[in-house]
Amino acid sequence: MMPDSVFEVILVGDSGNISRYKPDPVLSLLTKHLATPNPSAVIFLGDNVYPNGLPEKGDRLRADAELVLQKHHEAVKNYSGKVIFISGNHDWNKGKDDGFDYVIRQEKYIEKLFGGENVYLPSRGCPGPKEVSVNDELTIVAINTQWWIQRGFRPIGAKDGCSAGSEAEFFTLLEEMINRNKNKKVLVVGHYPVYSYSLHGGKFKFKHHLFPLTIYRKKAFMPLPVVGSLLPLYRKYIGAPEDLSHLRFRTLKKKLKTIFANHPNLIYAAGHEHNLQHIYKNQVNYIISGAASKSTYVRKGKYGKFALAAKGFFKLKFTSNQKTVAESWIVDEFDENGKMVYQAELD
Numbered sequence: 464m465m466p467d468s469v470f471e472v473i474l475v476g477d478s479g480n481i482s483r484y485k486p487d488p489v490l491s492l493l494t495k496h497l498a499t500p501n502p503s504a505v506i507f508l509g510d511n512v513y514p515n516g517l518p519e520k521g522d523r524l525r526a527d528a529e530l531v532l533q534k535h536h537e538a539v540k541n542y543s544g545k546v547i548f549i550s551g552n553h554d555w556n557k558g559k560d561d562g563f564d565y566v567i568r569q570e571k572y573i574e575k576l577f578g579g580e581n582v583y584l585p586s587r588g589c590p591g592p593k594e595v596s597v598n599d600e601l602t603i604v605a606i607n608t609q610w611w612i613q614r615g616f617r618p619i620g621a622k623d624g625c626s627a628g629s630e631a632e633f634f635t636l637l638e639e640m641i642n643r644n645k646n647k648k649v650l651v652v653g654h655y656p657v658y659s660y661s662l663h664g665g666k667f668k669f670k671h672h673l674f675p676l677t678i679y680r681k682k683a684f685m686p687l688p689v690v691g692s693l694l695p696l697y698r699k700y701i702g703a704p705e706d707l708s709h710l711r712f713r714t715l716k717k718k719l720k721t722i723f724a725n726h727p728n729l730i731y732a733a734g735h736e737h738n739l740q741h742i743y744k745n746q747v748n749y750i751i752s753g754a755a756s757k758s759t760y761v762r763k764g765k766y767g768k769f770a771l772a773a774k775g776f777f778k779l780k781f782t783s784n785q786k787t788v789a790e791s792w793i794v795d796e797f798d799e800n801g802k803m804v805y806q807a808e809l810d
Contacts, residue, residue, distance in 0.1 A: 470601055471501050472650065472779045476508035476734020478755035479553055483530050488794040489755045489774050490538040492801045496778060496792065503544040504597065508734035508752060509551025509609070509654030511535065516554040516565040517572055529572070536576040547595070548573055548583045551654035551734060552609050558704050560615030563588050588618045589625035592637045592651075594644075601781050602644040606637065608655035608733075612704050612711040634718050641726050648781055649729050655707065656733040656751045657716050657723075658742045660764035662698070663706050663735055705735075723747045728810065730779070730787065736761065739777065739791050741769040741807065748809045750789065752777040769805045 473496055481487040497505060517528045539546050554569055555562030570583040584605040585591035591606040610617055620628040627633040641649055658664065698706050707716060723729050727746035734753030738761040742749040754774050763770040775793030782788065791805035 469501065469783045470597060470781045471499055471503040472603075472781070473497065473503065473505045474508060474652075474732050474734075474750060474752040474777045474779065475505060475755045476654075476751075476753035476776070477510040477551070477737055477757060478507060478535065479510045479513035479531060480756035481531060481534055483527065483534070487534065487538075487756075489776065490534065491799070492792065492794055493776065494538055494542075495800050497539065497542045497544065501780075502598075504547065504603070505539060505542070505544065506547045506603070506652055506732070507535065507549065508652060508732065509549050510553040510734060510753075511548060511551070511573075512569065513553055513756075515556050516562075517569040518565070519568065532569070532572055532576065536573075545595075545597070546577065546580075546582050547603070547605065547652075549585075549605055549652060549654060550583075550588075550607060550609055552612075552705050555609050555613055558609070558612060558614055562609075562613055563616045563618070566609075585625075587624045589623065590617075590619065590627055590630075590633050592626075592633065592640055594640045596644075599647070600783075600785065601648045601650065602640075604637070604640050604649065604651045606651065606653045608653040608712075608715065611715045612709060630714075634722065638722050638725075641722065641729065645726070648785065648787060649726065650779070651723075651729065651731045653731070653733050655712060655715075655735050656740075656749065657707075657719055657731060658744060658749050658766065659707060659736050659751060659761075660740060660742070660767055660770055661736040661738055661751075661761040662759060720745070730809065732777070732779075738770065738772045739775060739793075739805075740767060740771075741777075741789060741791075741805065742766050743768050743810065746810065748787075748789070750777050750779070752791075754793075768807060771804060773804070775801065775804075 512528045512531045518525045556565040585593040585607050590610040593605045595603040724745045730748045732750040736753045737757040737759040740751035744766040758772040761770045773793040778790045780788040787809040792801045795802035
């Protein structure tokens with residue numbers, strides 16, 4: 464029998480394409496799961512608005528973007544637990560030079576919806592890390608993965624209100640935070656995953672080599688045999704800016720893996736991939752929960768414990784005996800409480 468949970472964290476990633484003018488199935492499922500008697504938190508893992516974050520007033524996409532953020536607020540407005548938003552590449556205008564302006568607008572807009580509460584982390588577009596001590600048994604650390612690959616202005620140092628004064632100091636602060644909480648469970652959250660058995664991780668189906676445009680549009684069946692393989696191979700070994708193989712992200716990924724490997728039982732949770740994954744490698748649990756509004760191809764790789772392309776989210780239950788249980792819940796048209804498709808006690 465699973466021990467009584469003392470704190471629950473629901474991880475909702477890539478929710479920026481939710482239904483605008485009718486009840487959204489994943490947000491509706493979220494509200495059901497937030498009605499727990501246990502103390503809890505919900506973390507939105509970035510890409511909170513598709514396609515380009517929150518544009519300036521007067522832009523043709525502004526009203527739609529505002530509506531998406533309002534729908535997020537409506538889903539949790541009666542919730543008494545902790546709410547955290549982090550940013551993803553779409554929130555930074557898909558990495559374009561003016562992305563900083565977009566993410567700052569979104570931070571201000573969301574925090575106004577929440578009555579001025581500091582729910583957007585790390586604040587001011589900073590790289591982080593930002594420590595949130597939940598209780599005596601759990602600490603959450605938020606990092607800004609998009610900062611590492613962002614073009615244009617990126618805030619850094621005290622002059623921009625950031626704790627880290629350099630890339631090297633970011634890693635020093637991160638390791639210090641994890642060490643300081645070595646007797647607690649540590650959940651690190653960012654938008655980009657460290658490992659993935661999906662598209663951004665360079666994993667493709669045979670269909671993607673023959674019909675490469677289906678990587679971006681599921682019904683774009685224009686055959687490009689042989690030549691079509693160049694796109695999947697490029698994304699696997701060189702990488703677009705949003706891929707894990709991209710040079711700038713490799714710098715972050717390599718260092719994170721080194722730090723995490725020194726802290727067994729740490730959990731790193733991310734979105735970005737539009738599916739649900741649990742990967743366990745070097746005594747670290749990697750959760751990908753990016754299926755709030757889209758689902759894309761994923762496979763169960765060598766270190767994969769679970770992989771599914773379906774709309775839903777992960778829930779982590781931190782228990783009173785220092786155990787953690789991970790559950791994956793998906794939308795079920797026959798049950799408003801959804802369907803649990805995976806459950807595992809994390810090592």
